[in-house]
Amino acid sequence: MGSCERWITLLLFPCLFTIVVTLPYDVHWLGGATTIERDIPMPKQALDIYCYPGTNKNLFAIWQTVKFHLRIKNDEFRQYLGTTPEDVYKQYTEDYGWTVNPFQIKSAKSTTLSLFTPTCMAVNTKQRHIIELQVIRVDIWRIILMLAGVTLILSSKALSGNPVFFYLCGIFVGVFASFLVLVYYVSKLVPGKKALTYGVLIGGWTVGVYIWQQVWENTRGLLVTHHSTVMWYLIAASFASLLVCYRIGPPRNARTKNMVMWTLQAAGVVMVFSSSSYQDAAGAVIVLSLLIKYFPRSLLLRIQGYWRRKFPPKPRLLTNEEYYEQGARETKHALENLRKYCSSPDCAQWNIMLKLNDSRRFASFVEGNSHLSDEEVLDYESYAFSLDRKPECRRTLEISDDDSSDYEEL
Template sequence: MKLLTLPSFLLLFFETAILSNFVTADTNVHYLDNNEFFKFSNPRQIYGTKPLHIFCYQGKPKYIIHIWQSVILYINHSTDDYNQFDGGSPEHVEKEYLEKRYSWTSGLFSSKSKTFHLNPFNTSCIGIESQDTYSVHLKIIRVDLWNILKLVAGIVFFLSAPTLSKNTLFHYVCGVSSGVCASFLILIYFLSKLFPRKTFMYGVIGAGWTLVIYFLQILWDNMKTILSLYRTYVIWYIVITGTISFILCYRWGPVQNQRTMNLIKWSLQLLGLLLIFFSSHFQEAAMAQVILLLLFTYVPKRWVLAPKMYWKKRFPPKLKPISNDEYYEQGVRETAKALDDLRKYCSSPECNQWKTALKLKDVKRFASFIEGNSHLSDEEILEYETSIREEVTDDSDNGEDAQFSEDESS
């Protein structure tokens, strides 16, 4: 009987302890709005007492004018002695708080941030557990320039992917950048030589990129501190690894295989589509932008122009007749343009002047035309003007005769 009641007694004891700790956690929920500023402190200042405060932002309805909106929560804390939890509701934050608080891996691979980008259209909550004084500030950016920059960069990457995949300079830049970022793998490779077991070595190498991503995340979170304190080391690291990467890229040369170029092109296009999709929290509008870009790029132009051609065929535009003055001006303008093109062709190496001169009666007149003189002689101009006057006179006489005959008949 004692053996049966002892486990039950221990289970009841742990449940009571957990619930009592959670109740005394002093949990507060605060719903913030634009430009709201709160400052909190622990009035008791008892060692080990860390109250949990939950800050929530209630999302707004989705409208197309809010496609580039961003909501940022800033935490001003003098030290890093605090724990953070996030979730879609206060209940989720409290659940994560309990899971991490009573877990032996609560502080393993956990990163802290003092800037949170919240979803403007959904309810988002951030829980802060701290004993020290800190402040919280919520800011709503109506048009986030970073989101617009990601959209433009995504479009540029997608449209220029066929050109960049064949560009030698782009190949060198990518090779050097990859060498700088992947230098951690070289260190892991040399460390793996210390372990005799091959299976363990393969596991270490397989987890190499995971460690690289983790280290890069730590470096990004502490970039400002690293650049200010270890600027010389950072510069020498980039110079040495970049030089080695450039030498290796120069030794093997740029990519020549067409299939490899296709893989680079598809990777750039995928990167561009991801940038467009993540440029806005309005996922429906972002997906619509992605679909429009794909249609604009891959849909044949004849399919796009088919409705326009059908509309022109079904409803042809009405032609507006031109007047006599417009007809005369157009004739003079087009004639001068055609004569200028002919003069340029005759002066170009494509035209055999001697062969053309053999077919002409007046070679001197041809040479004068090429030098810029008129293509008509004075006699031809005078004859043309005389014929025009005669036609005008005949038309006026015929008009007067017709009018006189109509008067007699009346």
């Protein structure tokens, strides 16, 4: 008995010790719209990693947008993105602990995430900051971009020959091209271009990004402080582009129109494909738009005819008001046609007048007077009033015919 207790003690001895493994980072899984506020971090070893697990593919996510947004007063931060926490932590450890990044792009404060794959992010900074996970269920801008792309695909043939669209595109291209030419000539006046080029080559892409950021900041400042000058420049460039387009004229060659149409369709495809993170659904919308665009019209008419034969539309009965309105309208139209025929050379007026009992009445009708006399109108109104008071007599009015045999002979 003592030997058995000894063996049991030896077997359970390793389980008496608990080995605690502490990860060098803390993972925060964010399932929906979340806001996390971080103060100035105290010295600690763990890195905070924020992860979005992604969502399942469904049609409700076709216009959905998910973003990581970082609110911080300055640009003294480093941001790391990856598909797993391990990947993010690896980027953090390989960054040698640098906190200040003079070449950080400000647009990195807002990052659009992939909807269907996990995305993790970590921020290395000593400043107070707020991290937001923004979930936009229906992004209006994505809807507008998709509708604009589909419209561009379907109306590409009409726009390729539209003069107004030609002038608008010419003005846009002219203003953009004139801005590029202006930048080119200004760059020729910059001293030390070779030294600047060598600096970009030696410093790598970070120097190029920094220079581009400074140029963009200066351009934005110029637009804000000298907006009137910029406005007059745009007006002058637009007017010059309009004159050039007016001198050239809209394209008339069929091949040129086809090239413009294909270019517009390609732009529409790119717009639709970029309007949704659900690439499969965006591709289906593109294929459907192209099928509608190039579907044979003859085949469409055949399908419509077959559908109408198989499922004819159910006739709608007229109401009393519609019946009397249609009768008055058709009677007036028939009388006008009769007057035109009687006044035309094709009608033998003398032969017709010999067959009529009252030729003067016929001549008065052809001249534009009413085909009914005052007594007939009074008798009809009295008879209709009596029918309104006696519902059983209405059927008699519907069956009886008017006393107009002279006009029926015509």
